[in-house]
Amino acid sequence: MDLSLSAAELAWKEKARAFAETWLFPNELELELTGSLPRATKDRLRAAVVESGLNGINHTRAVGGQGCTQMEQTLINEELGRATGALWAVVWHPALPLRDGSPDQIRDFLTPSCLGRRRACVAITEPDAGSDTGRIVTRAERHGDRFRLYGEKWFVTTGDEADYVIVHALVDGDPDKPTLFLVDKDTPGLTIQREPKFTHTYVFGHPEFRFEGVEVGAERILGGIGQGLDLTKEWFVEARLQIAANCIGAATRAFEEASRWANRRVAFGKPIRQHQAIDFMLADMAVEIMATKSLVYRVAWGIDHGIDRKITHAHASAIKLQASEMAGRVTDKAVQILGGRGYMRENPVERLNRDVRVDRIWEGTSEIQRLIIGGQIAKRGPAIFTGWPGDNSGA
Missing domain, CATH: 2.40.110.10 (Butyryl-CoA Dehydrogenase, subunit A, domain 2)
Structure with a gap:
């Protein structure tokens, strides 16, 4: 089993990281302290998205998008999710149901949206x-x-x-x-x-x-009259996949900030990471991120390899639940490790801790995800979550 990322996937990951560090991070404090960004800044960011080739990553090149695979989208959204203030939102993903539009709707709505001319x-x-x-x-x-x-x-x-x-x-x-x-x-x-x-x-x-x-x-x-619920569910699946990836990015940045601080901060004669209370928190954070990333990458891989859409719907709920709750636990620990500094709004850890709270609410609360997961277990059996592609022993 080859779990390595391809050269193309790594290239998308690096492109997204560079965009976040060059265009998003520098605007974090102004956004936080003033509550908004000037129109001119938003326009510059929109132009930068197109110039960086990150526009419409979830749609095909034929309609103005980038034609990224689900794994590539996951890697991109993970890197963008490191930014506070939901600045990842400046990189637009036209809603997936738009691909089901008529030729005129694709011309008038989807393509201009992919190109950044509409939103x-x-x-x-x-x-x-x-x-x-x-x-x-x-x-x-x-x-x-x-x-x-x-x-x-x-x-x-x-x-x-x-x-x-x-x-x-x-x-x-x-x-x-x-x-x-x-x-x-x-x-x-x-x-x-x-x-x-x-x-x-x-x-x-x-x-x-x-x-x-x-x-x-x-x-x-x-779509058509009466198709709204099915198309809305399709949009929910896409949104949950994106949220899961964003949460990994947010948790990773918070963990890295906490780890650096634990190396620098000295208490009782030694760096605080040498105190077991802090070291154990960092260890738990690392394992949570590793486990969640493994799960999210697995689901993205499954989508790219043609997994049944009904299974994707179930798995999207699982990764949204796990990633959003994991991010809350990790960022909370990061605040605790940084102490008073972690409670200052000028610190990215404080902002991330507030940012990720909504991920347990929007696009389906944690409780709704549990209902979906429980219903899928009752309908399809435990193997929908405990099994592995190609392994039917638990079916």
Whole structure:
């Protein structure tokens, strides 16, 4: 079994690391202390993404992307995840369901998004509907060959930066007809109600949108009427894979910062890493990162080798759960090792500790991931998680 990374994979990893260190890290403190970056800085970052060849890594070159494999995407997202303030978000990944669009939708939405000329946000969550998408009430009423959208969407990440919205709505209010609509943000009737502040600092916002008779044509339906839930699940899988990789990067940087500090800081006559209490924490952090990275890389490898999409859905929940909870434990230990310095916002460890907290919530809470995993075990048996590709002994 060859577990080494290929030259192409290593090249993508190095490109992403160089981008993070050159373009993201230098903007961390300004973002943290002011809460935002100037428009000119955001524009420079957008241009840098294209110049670095990191735009649209999750889509094919035919539509303006980079055609990266899942392993290459994982390596890239891991390196970008080292940046605080979710600055990794400046490197856009147009939502995977866009590839299922019509030729006109690919021309007008997907390709410009891959090239950095447009940007989408995905609007699913509502005041009374989060992980339970069955409670979504945003509706799309038919009026001839057009639709009018009514409803409210919360936590629309990057909604302030995007110029169009992928909206999950029920055609005629029918729960059996969940449908995705492509809506330009400047369409009459679409307004931003407010932009709440959250625990973490984030380079873009998470505004709340209101749809009051927002009119779109049938040509703006992504996929087809009633396909919204399946396409939304596909987007969730992609998002969970990215979060898992970002978490590895965040945990690794926190661990490295804590390890360096433990070598430098002297207490009671010797570096604190020579005290068993600190050394054991570092050992636990290292093992957690190693185990999680092994799991995430395995799933990425499986996707690239044609593993069944239903299994991918189950595995995406497993790695999102493991990576997000691991990152929380590792960054918390890093803060403890750095002591007072680890509690200062100017320290990347403090910022990372706040940043990763949301990873146990968005794109499906830890509890939802456990429900999915438990359901998959009941449906397919333990081997879906305990087995190994090619080994059917546990089936």
